[in-house]
Amino acid sequence: MIEVRGLTKRYPGRTVTRNAVDGIDLEIPEGKLVTLLGPSGCGKTTTLRLIAGLERPDAGEIRIGSRLMCAPAEGVFVGVHHRPIGVVFQSYAVWPHMTAVQNVMFPLQSGQKRMGRTEARRRAMEALEMVGLAEFADRPAPALSGGQQQRVSLARALTREPEVLLLDEPLSNLDAGLRDRVRDEIRSVQQRLGITTVFVTHDQDEALAVSDEVVVMDHGRIVERGQAQDIYRCPREEFTARFMGISNSLPGTVQEGGQDMAEISLAHGRLRCLTPAAAPVGSRVNVFIRPESLRLSRKDSSGRGWKGTVEFSIYHGDCWDYHVRVGDTLLRSRMYREKVGLAHGDPVFVVPEEETAIAIADKIAASDGAVADKDESWAK
Amino acid sequence: MSLISRSRPAPPPALADPRRPARSTQGLRGWFRDPRNLLLAVVALVVAYLAIVPAATMGVASLQSQFLSTGPVHWTFRHYTETLGTADFWTLVGNSFGYAAATAVISTVIGFGLAYLVARTDTPAKFFAQVAALVPLIIPGILNTVAWALLFAPHTGALNVLLRDVHLPAFDIYSLAGMVLVQSMHVTPVAFLMGTAAFSQMDSSLEEAALASGAPPLRVFRTITARLIRPAVLSAVLLMFVQTISTFEVPQLIGVPGRTFVFVSRIYNALQAFPTDYGTVGVIGVFILVVATLGLWLSRRLSGPGAGVQTISGKGYRPTVTELGRWRWLGLAAFVLFFVVAVALPLLMLVWSSLLPGYEPPSWSALHHLTLSNYREIWHTPGLVDSVRNSLITAVLAGAVVTVLSSLVAYITVKTKARGRGLLDGLATIPLAVPSVVMGVGILYWYLSMPLPVHLYGTLTILVIAFVTIGLPYGLRYIVPGMAQIKDELEEAAAASGASWPRTFWRIYVPLLVPSLAAAFLYTVIVAFREISAAIFLYTQGTQVVSVTIYQQWSNGSYPVVAALGVVIVVFLAMIVAIVRLLTRRFGLNRQ
Ligand SMILES: Nc1ncnc2c1ncn2[C@@H]1O[C@H](COP(=O)(O)OP(=O)(O)OP(=O)(O)O)[C@@H](O)[C@H]1O
Ligand SMILES: [Mg+2]
Numbered sequence: 001m002i003e004v005r006g007l008t009k010r011y012p013g014r015t016v017t018r019n020a021v022d023g024i025d026l027e028i029p030e031g032k033l034v035t036l037l038g039p040s041g042c043g044k045t046t047t048l049r050l051i052a053g054l055e056r057p058d059a060g061e062i063r064i065g066s067r068l069m070c071a072p073a074e075g076v077f078v079g080v081h082h083r084p085i086g087v088v089f090q091s092y093a094v095w096p097h098m099t100a101v102q103n104v105m106f107p108l109q110s111g112q113k114r115m116g117r118t119e120a121r122r123r124a125m126e127a128l129e130m131v132g133l134a135e136f137a138d139r140p141a142p143a144l145s146g147g148q149q150q151r152v153s154l155a156r157a158l159t160r161e162p163e164v165l166l167l168d169e170p171l172s173n174l175d176a177g178l179r180d181r182v183r184d185e186i187r188s189v190q191q192r193l194g195i196t197t198v199f200v201t202h203d204q205d206e207a208l209a210v211s212d213e214v215v216v217m218d219h220g221r222i223v224e225r226g227q228a229q230d231i232y233r234c235p236r237e238e239f240t241a242r243f244m245g246i247s248n249s250l251p252g253t254v255q256e257g258g259q260d261m262a263e264i265s266l267a268h269g270r271l272r273c274l275t276p277a278a279a280p281v282g283s284r285v286n287v288f289i290r291p292e293s294l295r296l297s298r299k300d301s302s303g304r305g306w307k308g309t310v311e312f313s314i315y316h317g318d319c320w321d322y323h324v325r326v327g328d329t330l331l332r333s334r335m336y337r338e339k340v341g342l343a344h345g346d347p348v349f350v351v352p353e354e355e356t357a358i359a360i361a362d363k364i365a366a367s368d369g370a371v372a373d374k375d376e377s378w379a380k
Numbered sequence: 381m382s383l384i385s386r387s388r389p390a391p392p393p394a395l396a397d398p399r400r401p402a403r404s405t406q407g408l409r410g411w412f413r414d415p416r417n418l419l420l421a422v423v424a425l426v427v428a429y430l431a432i433v434p435a436a437t438m439g440v441a442s443l444q445s446q447f448l449s450t451g452p453v454h455w456t457f458r459h460y461t462e463t464l465g466t467a468d469f470w471t472l473v474g475n476s477f478g479y480a481a482a483t484a485v486i487s488t489v490i491g492f493g494l495a496y497l498v499a500r501t502d503t504p505a506k507f508f509a510q511v512a513a514l515v516p517l518i519i520p521g522i523l524n525t526v527a528w529a530l531l532f533a534p535h536t537g538a539l540n541v542l543l544r545d546v547h548l549p550a551f552d553i554y555s556l557a558g559m560v561l562v563q564s565m566h567v568t569p570v571a572f573l574m575g576t577a578a579f580s581q582m583d584s585s586l587e588e589a590a591l592a593s594g595a596p597p598l599r600v601f602r603t604i605t606a607r608l609i610r611p612a613v614l615s616a617v618l619l620m621f622v623q624t625i626s627t628f629e630v631p632q633l634i635g636v637p638g639r640t641f642v643f644v645s646r647i648y649n650a651l652q653a654f655p656t657d658y659g660t661v662g663v664i665g666v667f668i669l670v671v672a673t674l675g676l677w678l679s680r681r682l683s684g685p686g687a688g689v690q691t692i693s694g695k696g697y698r699p700t701v702t703e704l705g706r707w708r709w710l711g712l713a714a715f716v717l718f719f720v721v722a723v724a725l726p727l728l729m730l731v732w733s734s735l736l737p738g739y740e741p742p743s744w745s746a747l748h749h750l751t752l753s754n755y756r757e758i759w760h761t762p763g764l765v766d767s768v769r770n771s772l773i774t775a776v777l778a779g780a781v782v783t784v785l786s787s788l789v790a791y792i793t794v795k796t797k798a799r800g801r802g803l804l805d806g807l808a809t810i811p812l813a814v815p816s817v818v819m820g821v822g823i824l825y826w827y828l829s830m831p832l833p834v835h836l837y838g839t840l841t842i843l844v845i846a847f848v849t850i851g852l853p854y855g856l857r858y859i860v861p862g863m864a865q866i867k868d869e870l871e872e873a874a875a876a877s878g879a880s881w882p883r884t885f886w887r888i889y890v891p892l893l894v895p896s897l898a899a900a901f902l903y904t905v906i907v908a909f910r911e912i913s914a915a916i917f918l919y920t921q922g923t924q925v926v927s928v929t930i931y932q933q934w935s936n937g938s939y940p941v942v943a944a945l946g947v948v949i950v951v952f953l954a955m956i957v958a959i960v961r962l963l964t965r966r967f968g969l970n971r972q
Contacts, residue, residue, distance in 0.1 A: 054588050054591070054592070079591075079597075080588070080591040080592055086593075091583060093583065093586050095604060096586075097607050106590065107593035110593065110594070111595060112594045157592075157593075160593065
């Protein structure tokens with residue numbers, strides 16, 4: 001288990017205007033995999049390095065298991081090499097002057113609990129076997145491909161059976177096909193060993209695929225956290241909704257509240273939406289609609305369609321994205337069928353799917369103070 | 381053919397002008413029609429001439445029964461059997477190796493130790509070490525040697541006086557230990573620079589991974605840091621060794637008075653003797669050459685697996701800084717000590733002796749004798765002003781030639797796919813492995829023995845040739861990276877606008893390369909200005925350069941004038957170095 005309280009880190013320097021990590025509270029239950037997800041520069045790596053002990057925090061406490069790892073207030077700081085961790089670095093950090101198996105043996109021979117050569121080699125081979133690299137054991141590390149090096153680095157992090165596994169964008173240097181394979185491998189090994197894991201990524205699909213829980217970060221703070229499917233299905237914050245790729249957003253007003261669901265009136269019509277928080281009747285909301293939840297048809301058979309015209313389309317291989325102008329907003333609709341044969345200027349009806357759009361309370365409208373707050377956060 | 385999908389446009393066609401494709405098929409004549417191929421041929425010939433001639437001449441001289449004589453000449457191994465058979469030669473080998481090896485190890489250990497403190501720890505006031513690293517560029521070796529000889533002169537040396545005052549035995553600088561001390565102080569800053577580069581380019585996540593594996597910091601240093609830095613250490617040791625074994629000033633000024641001979645001083649003194657034994661000199665020269673080449677080859681071999689691997693990664697790279705806690709004051713002490721010993725002592729000694737009519741150790745009473753007369757004396761010393769002018773002329777000419785030549789070599793090796801460019805690249809680096817005494821003696825032999833139409837011996841041209849050869853690898857070091865940063869598209873866009881190749885080179889490459897060109901030029905000027913190890917064999921009456929004059933004045937015992945001249949030169953070179961630094965920083969030398 002990892003427990004983090006009020007973690008704060010500011011890098012020194014004249015040009016630094018804000019904390020890289022700004023008061024993070026987090027607990028990661030035993031045996032779970034939690035991803036830190038957020039845009040570039042939001043402080044994911046810094047958080048991970050603080051947990052690993054590679055950076056010293058300015059404030060806050062970190063516990064691994066029941067042991068206090070660091071508490072600047074009390075002057076406690078356990079060095080990296082005394083922490084029960086395994087780290088996989090973004091750049092792999094596989095030592096080029098050693099073979100694969102020597103890399104994996106290193107923690108067993110140089111770490112806190114040391115063992116003899118034969119025992120270390122046996123355990124290292126087990127770890128290599130687990131990541132499917134046993135046959136490459138005696139290759140010099142630089143003679144391995146990127147994906148193989150990444151798996152060596154995973155095996156190395158796991159051999160000494162750490163309490164906690166820390167992964168910093170472990171897949172970002174791999175090509176698309178390999179990324180999926182290594183990702184599945186990491187998840188399966190993690191679940192098999194039941195090891196508490198922090199996984200840093202900026203890719204929402206990757207995060208959804210591997211995590212028990214997703215922590216969304218921005219500007220060094222936690223925006224929201226939750227189970228992968230909840231974060232995907234019904235994000236609570238606009239930032240999350242946008243970051244998860246829900247690109248259509250329309251202003252609306254709550255007509256009728258209800259349990260988890262509300263009837264919202266929009267400029268073009270009414271829509272039943274999910275509501276992550278209680279939405280009082282009459283309050284202003286922003287409605288986020290996934291492109292896949294907007295269907296296009298030439299005829300308005302259901303009577304709920306919004307009339308618009310096609311602006312342009314983009315082909316993605318397995319789907320088409322149509323950009324349709326409805327009134328003065330541009331909506332994106334994703335169609336997984338064969339090309340519907342729509343071209344620029346064609347009139348079309350946009351039919352929103354019920355009960356999948358998300359209505360999030362509009363903070364700008366809610367209070368003037370919030371307006372200033374928001375402006376500031378964008379200005380940064 | 382797809383024009384858009386190609387991710388990187390093909391390099392400019394090397395074999396043919398695209399506008400006249402039909403002619404490219406005419407074999408050799410077609411090959412020469414492209415101005416770039418003609419250029420390649422010319423540049424390759426020039427570089428080959430510069431690089432191979434000195435070493436080859438040396439080899440020939442060592443294998444001929446007579447050199448430079450009118451009698452019949454035949455090939456023989458006599459010089460080898462005679463020279464290698466004497467005990468004297470092997471004493472010479474022992475001395476030379478002991479001297480060079482000790483210097484190489486000491487300077488590398490100190491240099492890399494300081495580099496580690498600067499690049500990887502939180503030791504305060506790194507400024508001292510960084511300033512000290514600039515010194516070898518500023519103080520010519522001959523002046524450094526003179527300064528140390530003054531500091532440790534047996535009876536009157538300032539430091540020996542000090543030692544005697546505290547009842548310690550005086551240090552005899554005229555010994556092997558003295559040679560090692562002086563030469564180490566002179567080359568340590570170079571090792572420091574190499575170490576700084578190596579430590580700050582190392583991907584620190586490799587060390588962090590070891591820490592995160594549970595290894596304690598000292599063990600991480602031993603198993604990861606030290607191991608990854610090994611190739612850099614080896615190449616530094618080797619470079620120091622080759623430099624030390626091939627430079628003139630310390631062996632001659634410090635070694636010879638104490639009757640400790642090494643290769644260089646033996647060659648020099650053999651050439652002063654009459655009749656000159658060219659064969660033996662040739663044998664010693666070839667021996668040095670072989671040792672230097674072997675050393676270079678060895679360093680490549682020894683660096684072992686992982687040596688050629690880039691340990692520099694882009695994303696996620698952060699240099700980690702080890703916190704030393706209270707120990708950092710010890711680090712600071714090391715900086716200050718190094719600064720004092722390598723910079724302050726020799727410089728202060730020069731300034732002090734330049735202000736006295738005759739040398740005396742620093743004391744209150746000596747203060748009354750302070751005078752600027754030595755600086756006036758510089759103008760009245762015969763030949764001195766001439767030698768300064770000679771130095772300036774040769775250094776500037778060499779700088780210009782090196783700049784032009786190395787930008788052409790860089791263009792051919794970096795930007796074209798012409799056949800033979802690998803060979804050119806190899807040729808241009810040969811001078812690195814040729815010790816400068818071999819360069820000097822080889823060039824001397826060549827121009828003495830060759831029936832060339834123009835007589836170059838005894839002219840400044842021969843000095844320029846030597847300086848160009850010595851400076852070429854350094855010029856390339858500045859220009860190749862600059863050239864590599866210029867995108868191919870820029871040349872292609874010019875060609876597509878209809879510009880001829882020479883015009884493209886002049887209008888596109890030259891302006892973009894200005895910072896690199898300027899740095900290469902100024903650096904070569906400095907190198908040539910300080911050079912003595914080759915120049916000492918090549919000057920004649922009337923073509924003395926300033927380093928040679930300093931040596932002669934020193935031999936005549938005019939220490940105060942030497943010191944005054946030294947101070948002037950140091951100030952002059954310091955200004956050039958400041959300009960180079962400003963240029964390289966201003967333009968970053970890494971414009972995309
Ligand atoms: N060594 C440093 N010195 C100064 N500022 C730093 C340093 N390292 C990171 N920062 C700053 O701290 C902030 C958080 O950086 P961090 O590396 O944690 O981001 P990240 O979320 O991992 O981003 P990415 O997805 O790009 O890796 C950034 O604004 C960054 O510029
Ligand atoms: Mg990061």
